Amino acid sequence: MKINRLNSIILLGLIAIISILVAQLLWTKEAFTLEQKKLSQKAHIALLEVARKLYEGTDREPSCQSPVRKISNDYYIVNIDNEFEPDILEFYLKSEFKKMNITTDFEYAMYNCQSDEMVYGNYISLSQKTKAKKTVTFPKHKNLVYYFAVRFPNETTYLFSSMRFWFVLSTALILILLIYVYSIFKLLQQKKYSELQRDFINNMTHEFKTPLSSILIASKYLIEQNPIKDDKKLHTYTDIIINQSHKLNNHIEKILNIAKSDYVPLALHKETVLIVPIIEETIENIQLKYPDAIIKIESPSKEFLLETDVFHFNNLVYNLLDNAVKYCNEKPNIVIQIALENQVLKLKFIDNGIGISPKNISFIFDKFYRAQNEKSNEVNGFGLGLYYVKEICSLQNWKIKAENNSEKGITITLSIPYKK
Numbered sequence: 001m002k003i004n005r006l007n008s009i010i011l012l013g014l015i016a017i018i019s020i021l022v023a024q025l026l027w028t029k030e031a032f033t034l035e036q037k038k039l040s041q042k043a044h045i046a047l048l049e050v051a052r053k054l055y056e057g058t059d060r061e062p063s064c065q066s067p068v069r070k071i072s073n074d075y076y077i078v079n080i081d082n083e084f085e086p087d088i089l090e091f092y093l094k095s096e097f098k099k100m101n102i103t104t105d106f107e108y109a110m111y112n113c114q115s116d117e118m119v120y121g122n123y124i125s126l127s128q129k130t131k132a133k134k135t136v137t138f139p140k141h142k143n144l145v146y147y148f149a150v151r152f153p154n155e156t157t158y159l160f161s162s163m164r165f166w167f168v169l170s171t172a173l174i175l176i177l178l179i180y181v182y183s184i185f186k187l188l189q190q191k192k193y194s195e196l197q198r199d200f201i202n203n204m205t206h207e208f209k210t211p212l213s214s215i216l217i218a219s220k221y222l223i224e225q226n227p228i229k230d231d232k233k234l235h236t237y238t239d240i241i242i243n244q245s246h247k248l249n250n251h252i253e254k255i256l257n258i259a260k261s262d263y264v265p266l267a268l269h270k271e272t273v274l275i276v277p278i279i280e281e282t283i284e285n286i287q288l289k290y291p292d293a294i295i296k297i298e299s300p301s302k303e304f305l306l307e308t309d310v311f312h313f314n315n316l317v318y319n320l321l322d323n324a325v326k327y328c329n330e331k332p333n334i335v336i337q338i339a340l341e342n343q344v345l346k347l348k349f350i351d352n353g354i355g356i357s358p359k360n361i362s363f364i365f366d367k368f369y370r371a372q373n374e375k376s377n378e379v380n381g382f383g384l385g386l387y388y389v390k391e392i393c394s395l396q397n398w399k400i401k402a403e404n405n406s407e408k409g410i411t412i413t414l415s416i417p418y419k420k
Contacts, residue, residue: 010184010187010188013180013184014180014181014184017173017176017177017180018177020173021170021173021174021177024169024170024173025170027166028163028166028167028170031163031166032159032160032163032166035159035162035163036073036159039102039152039155039158039159040070040073042100042101042102043076043097043100043102043150043152044068044070044076045100046093046096046097046099046100046102047068047076047078047096047150048067048068049092049096049099050078050089050092050093050096051067051068051078051079051080053092053096054080054082054084054088054089054092055080055082067079067080067081073155074151074152074153074155074156075149075150075151075152076149076150076151077141077144077147077148077149077150078147078148078149078150079144079146079147080146080147080148081146081147082146083146084110084146084148086110086121086122089108089110089121089148090108090121090122090124093106093108093124093150094124103158104152104154104155104157104158105123105124105125105152105153105154106123106124106150106151106152106153107120107121107122107123107124107150107151107153108121108122108124108148108149108150108151109121109138109148109149110147110148110149111140111141111144111146111147111148116140117140118138118139118140118149120138121148138151208248208252212245212248212249212252215241215245216242216245216246216249219238219241219242219245220242222238223235223238223239223242268308268309268312268395268396269309269311270307270308270309271307271308271309271310272305272306272307273305273306273308273310274302274303274304274305274306275304275305275306275338275345275347276297276299276302276304276338277302278310278313278314278317279297279317279336280297281314282314282317282318282321283295283297283321285318286318286321286322286325289322290325290332292331292332293321293325293331293332293333293334294331294332294333294334295321295332295334295335295336296334296335296336297335297336297338298335298336298337298338299337299338299339300338300339300340304338304340304345304418306345306416307419308396309392312392313392315388315392316388316389316392316393319385319386319388319389320349320389320412321334321349322385323385323386324349324351324353324409325351327351327353327354328351328352328353328354328409329353329354330352332351332352332353333351333352334349334350334351334352335348335349335350336348336349336350337350340418343417343418343419344415344416344417344418345414345415345416345417345418346413346414346415346416347413347414347416348411348412348413348414349411349412349413350405350409350411351409351410351411352408352409353408353409353410354408354409355404355405355408355409355410356402356404356410358404361402361403361404361410364386364402365386365387365389365390365400365402366387367384367387368384368387393414396416397417398414398415398416398417399414399415400412400413400414400415401413401415
């Protein structure tokens, strides 16, 4: 079975991002281990220096070559085998830790020979926070008499803070992965809905066209019969059936074309033509349908050339004029302004209709969208006319926008790059 190309791209992208994320987490873990080792080495060196200084001024030599022992990640003991003062020990610990750039808090305790237990010394805050006494038990160690212990209670927090960049980067990658997965989920969901919509439209229009064709054939045969011709009322009713059937057939064809254009772009057969005569021809056609409509063109010249598909451009203008007339409560008065501004040809369709609310005007070019207003129940349609207009503009890299007029009606503007 051939794997869908889109699914392959999605899968490869997901694998790539997960691989990067796993690699980043492994690097972060390795970096944490290295930081831990680095802190351990610095603490070891600093405590060795403290032990050496505690021997200074005495006639004794260190009893062992390695007096520092690491009991756990944050706990060290140092065997001195020589008496020392707590204040001196604290001073040396502070100074040596500062030299080694160990800036995390620590606490220490010393073995007391008289009580045979570890005596808590002090909690030293190097982060300039409020000093606080800690109730921490330092275990006693056998075979040691003169020794002290040091603990770093905030070692883990200190290491994490030193690796802030790594965690920010890991968090960013996790967010990217989540956004990617969410986007893919929405994309697949939209694709599924789109396929269902396409299948529904294809099936629906096919089921409509078959009985509609039969109705048209029967109606055309019926209107030619003498009893129908002789009865004015029956002739009128039969004519209405034929006209409405043709209208319904046009709607079905429009739906099929729109559905097809979602998957296969419309083929445009461009040619260079004069724009004003095409618009004038379209106006004549629209006035056959709406004889009361007043439509005029305002243009400084009739020589504007346009490279376009004449058929689709004709339909585009027809749809805009048809909408302008249908959504009008009074005698339709439409002005088509043509002007050249900075190598951009502007076509403005200005009507005196009922307009549209500002919150809905940005949706009028969406597929199947029909704004709810006083004319929406009177006007038949599927909300595809302006969507078709937008599609034709997009295929030719034209810009289109709609805005309400200051008094009434709306203005739809086409911006077309113009080449002489």
